[in-house]
Amino acid sequence: MGFQKRPYEPTLFVKIGENGKMLIACLYVDDLIFMGNNKGMFSYFKRSMMNEFKMSDLGRIHYFLGLEVVQSNDGIFVSQKKYAREILNRFKMQHFNPTNIPVEFGLKLTKAGRGKKTDSTFYKQIVGSLMYLTSTILDIMYAISLVSGYMECPTAMHLLAAKRILRYLQETKDFRIFYEKGEKADLIGFTDCDYAEDQDSIKSTSGYVFMLGTGAVSWSSKKQTIVTLSSTEAEFVAATACAC
Known part of the structure; x- marks a missing residue:
């Protein structure tokens, strides 16, 4: 049908028509969402797919793989409010005191940790659930x-840090990303890093976020793969990861 698979995302397909017309389709198992700027391309695509496969048209997207989408005349809101509440209920954290900071200031975690060893399966369930958020x-x-670096042998200290993130969700579970309609959507990126804050490997952590107008579209925070010998070198590694 003239679609091109994107090399950076194998489930994303793009079709470019005349005069700037565009149709973008994304697949996940037997779910399909698509967007574009031409109603004619919409209609043709839906007819073609329904002729080939047994499909149902559910209209505008409202819920997809745990993501909640609200479309209005002002723009689009994206959130995971329902999933966040389910996590809090699952781990019985819905009545704990909320906090407005996800990590205790100055927290230093190590593999040795403090306190008794805790159930690693329970700890992995918490961290894995949080990852999707x-x-x-x-x-x-x-x-x-x-907290994800200590899933093999977590201690009470690691579990406390993970539960603090759940308490932060209690405070922020209703927050949403807003993509404003019709605004000048400049792509702006920010990057930063710490220096040798990992107590076990002496590695730094890089982070970046890209904003398209009012909403974030890409973000990351991960440990650097090498041990840097200065804060300047750590900053260069972070900037390189952001640019790539």
Whole structure:
């Protein structure tokens, strides 16, 4: 049908028509969402797919793989409010005191940790559930990156840090990313890093976020693969990761 698969995302397909017409389709198993700027391309695509496969047209997207989407005349809101509440209920954290900071200031985690060893399966369930929330909640990326390094042998201290992220969700579960309609959408990126903050490997952590207008579209926080010998070198590594 004239679509081209994107090399950086194998489930994303783009079709370019005349005079700037565009249709973008994204697949996940048996779910399909698409967007574009031409109603004629929409209609032709839906007819073609329904002739080939048994499909249902559910109209405008409202819920997709845990993502909640609200479209209005002002723009588009994206969130994971329902999923965040489910996590809080699953781990019985819905009645704990909320906090407005996902990581305790100055927290230093190590593999040795403090306190008794805790159930690693339970710890992995918490961290794994939180990882999926980073699809829309970008300000927990660093915290998730921090606690995910101790899933093999977690201690009470590691579990406490993971539960603090859940308490932060209690405070921010209703937050949403807003992509404003009709605004000048400049792509702006920010990057930064710490220096040798990992107590076990002495590695630094890089982070970046890209904003398209009012909304974030890409973000990351992960440990650098090499040991840098200065804060300047760590900054160069972070900037390179951001540019790539």
